[in-house]
Amino acid sequence: xxxxxxxxxxxxxxxxxxxxxxxxxxxxxxxxxxxxxxxxxxxxxxxxxxxxxxxxxxxxxxxxxxxxxxxxxxxxxxxxxxxxxxxxxxxxxxxxxxxxxxxxxxxxxxxxxxxxxxxxxxxxxxxxxxxxxxxxxxxxxxxxxxxxxxxxxxxxxxxxxxxxxxxxxxxxxxxxxxxxxxxxxxxxxxxxxxxxxxxxxxxxxxxxxxxxxxxxxxxxxxxxxxxxxxxxxxxxxxxxxxxxxxxxxxxxxxxxxxxxxxxxxxxxxxxxxxxxxxxxxxxxxxxxxxxxxxxxxxxxxxxxxxxxxxxxxxxxxxxxxxxxxxxxxxxxxxxxxxxxxxxxxxxxxxxxxxxxxxxxxxxxxxxxxxxxxxxxxxxxxxxxxxxxxxxxxxxxxxxxxxxxxxxxxxxxxxxxxxxxxxxxxxxxxxxxxxxxxxxxxxxxxxxxxxxxxxxxxxxxxxxxxxxxxxxxxxxxxxxxxxxxxxxxxxxxxxxxxxxxxxxxxxxxxxxxxxxxxxxxxxxxxxxxxxxxxxxxxxxxxxxxxxxxxxxxxxxxxxxxx
RNA sequence: GGGCUCGUGGCGCAGCUAGGUAGCGCAGCAGGCUUUUAACCUGAUGGCCGCGGGUUCGAAUCCCGCCGAGCCCGCCA
Numbered sequence: 001x002x003x004x005x006x007x008x009x010x011x012x013x014x015x016x017x018x019x020x021x022x023x024x025x026x027x028x029x030x031x032x033x034x035x036x037x038x039x040x041x042x043x044x045x046x047x048x049x050x051x052x053x054x055x056x057x058x059x060x061x062x063x064x065x066x067x068x069x070x071x072x073x074x075x076x077x078x079x080x081x082x083x084x085x086x087x088x089x090x091x092x093x094x095x096x097x098x099x100x101x102x103x104x105x106x107x108x109x110x111x112x113x114x115x116x117x118x119x120x121x122x123x124x125x126x127x128x129x130x131x132x133x134x135x136x137x138x139x140x141x142x143x144x145x146x147x148x149x150x151x152x153x154x155x156x157x158x159x160x161x162x163x164x165x166x167x168x169x170x171x172x173x174x175x176x177x178x179x180x181x182x183x184x185x186x187x188x189x190x191x192x193x194x195x196x197x198x199x200x201x202x203x204x205x206x207x208x209x210x211x212x213x214x215x216x217x218x219x220x221x222x223x224x225x226x227x228x229x230x231x232x233x234x235x236x237x238x239x240x241x242x243x244x245x246x247x248x249x250x251x252x253x254x255x256x257x258x259x260x261x262x263x264x265x266x267x268x269x270x271x272x273x274x275x276x277x278x279x280x281x282x283x284x285x286x287x288x289x290x291x292x293x294x295x296x297x298x299x300x301x302x303x304x305x306x307x308x309x310x311x312x313x314x315x316x317x318x319x320x321x322x323x324x325x326x327x328x329x330x331x332x333x334x335x336x337x338x339x340x341x342x343x344x345x346x347x348x349x350x351x352x353x354x355x356x357x358x359x360x361x362x363x364x365x366x367x368x369x370x371x372x373x374x375x376x377x378x379x380x381x382x383x384x385x386x387x388x389x390x391x392x393x394x395x396x397x398x399x400x401x402x403x404x405x406x407x408x409x410x411x412x413x414x415x416x417x418x419x420x421x422x423x424x425x426x427x428x429x430x431x432x433x434x435x436x437x438x439x440x441x442x443x444x445x446x447x448x449x450x451x452x453x454x455x456x457x458x459x460x461x462x463x464x465x466x467x468x469x470x471x472x473x474x475x476x477x478x479x480x481x482x483x484x485x486x487x488x489x490x491x492x493x494x495x496x497x498x499x500x501x502x503x504x505x506x507x508x509x510x511x512x513x514x515x516x517x518x519x520x521x522x523x524x525x526x527x528x529x530x531x532x533x534x535x536x537x538x539x540x541x542x543x544x545x546x547x548x549x550x551x552x553x554x555x556x557x558x559x560x561x
Numbered sequence: 562g563g564g565c566u567c568g569u570g571g572c573g574c575a576g577c578u579a580g581g582u583a584g585c586g587c588a589g590c591a592g593g594c595u596u597u598u599a600a601c602c603u604g605a606u607g608g609c610c611g612c613g614g615g616u617u618c619g620a621a622u623c624c625c626g627c628c629g630a631g632c633c634c635g636c637c638a
Binding site for chain 1: 562563601634
């Protein structure tokens with residue numbers, strides 16, 4: 001802040017904040033609610049991809065800031081498991097014909113461990129909440145309906161069918177041409193905002209994606225509270241009292257009804273819903289005119305993509321939270337979600353995880369003042385860093401093993417064993433951060449990072465990232481070794497047989513030995529790397545040789561002599 | 562048809578809201594660390610800031626138009 005220019009109180013209102021979180025908080029606080037309910041929701045047509053965490057994290061930071069401001073608040077996660085099956089991802093073994101049109105909450109779990117197909121997919125996701133630092137209350141849409149909590153909302157909607165029709169015509173048909181508009185108006189004449197789960201066949205609709213015929217209510221009598229319907233799936237038709245039927249509101253109506261029932265103050269919405277005149281806006285209109293409520297604060301956000309493609313379950317590119325956790329820290333994911341503006345698409349590139357982890361580590365060290373940063377950036381870092389964590393900010397910096405070092409080292413586990421590797425990593429940490437002792441917190445993180453780095457190298461790394469130590473020296477490598485090389489190797493064996501040296505001493509010995517036999521030092525390194533890992537360069541040799549152990553290296557060298 | 566976002570050195574991005582010397586990370590290059598590197602440090606190279614107008618003393622930044630890339634909505638959810 002420059003002190004010489006004075007900003008009046010009025011003008012300061014128009015100052016831009018350093019981050020969207022602050023603007024968002026302000027907008028939400030304007031509601032002056034007794035309790036702020038920040039809701040999120042997801043349809044459950046299969047495994048939930050990590051992209052959905054953008055919504056949960058946005059909701060979570062709103063909650064965190066509200067709590068900080070001393071407000072009462074909760075976040076919700078509404079699992080829309082009452083939606084009927086329209087299609088299955090290719091990996092699913094269930095028969096689509098059998099379950100089409102049945103709610104996901106009534107389709108069995110093919111793995112047999114959860115209550116239903118919907119519950120399985122949802123539970124799998126919920127399990128990762130603590131690691132990603134979110135803690136919403138889980139609301140099952142199926143239970144919301146089955147427990148009767150939605151029934152009054154449904155009744156209100158049926159009684160206001162005419163108003164809802166008007167709203168839909170206004171919003172949906174806004175940009176239609178005359179012919180489309182005429183069709184739409186015609187179709188809305190006998191339209192009702194809810195559908196019936198047929199008491200005879202249990203379906204809410206017939207036909208798969210593209211050719212859906214919904215078992216829509218065909219009439220409602222507000223005096224008798226009876227609804228009539230005709231099932232397109234089995235042909236059953238009837239007129240039954242509303243509270244004796246299982247009825248579900250249409251999507252565009254279901255959403256505002258949930259806002260009403262759950263008293264939602266704020267809800268982030270992906271761009272598919274938040275498009276101008278889209279389902280969110282329609283919902284707000286319904287909130288106002290049908291439920292007499294203001295409706296939640298809309299928080300539009302763009303999608304998270306992976307490698308330039310959308311994460312869709314149907315395409316089979318499911319990048320699940322579990323996969324993320326197997327290669328990168330959850331804090332990094334939060335960081336990536338919180339840094340860019342909400343309206344910006346985020347494209348994840350798994351192959352760039354090492355760089356991104358490095359960046360986050362640097363960001364963290366900057367927070368702790370271990371790295372320089374311009375003061376104007378510090379405000380943002382102080383705001384953002386705590387929001388990236390899944391727990392409390394530690395008082396002291398917990399040193400992290402460099403990810404790129406972990407990539408190489410973790411792949412040595414096969415030949416060295418985990419214990420040796422851990423010891424080596426602790427040494428590196430001590431050296432890098434100038435420590436005498438490593439805290440237990442830091443120690444705990446080492447194996448986690450090693451595992452992630454190894455998995456990353458295997459699953460997403462290029463050939464360059466994969467370091468292998470073959471069981472024996474390959475034939476083609478043998479052929480490249482000259483007599484002069486053997487002279488060097490023989491002499492170097494004497495070094496290895498001698499007293500144990502530290503990394504740097506051993507490093508120097510490579511040079512000394514090379515010179516002693518009149519070999520170019522460059523060649524000495526190439527030869528050793530070839531024998532060890534079949535390529536001409538690799539990790540810093542002194543440390544690497546010690547990592548492998550003199551005994552092992554001696555045996556290896558002897559095998560080519 | 563309606564809407565959103567993006568277009569800045571090889572790649573990924575910041576800067577744009579309050580116009581004034583074009584920055585960062587990664588890769589690449591050169592050098593250093595008693596000579597290795599995928600660690601670390603230093604340095605140099607590299608950009609008509611998509612194109613064309615306008616406003617201005619001055620535009621990556623503001624305004625208008627265009628081009629290109631991508632996505633969403635438009636039946637259901």
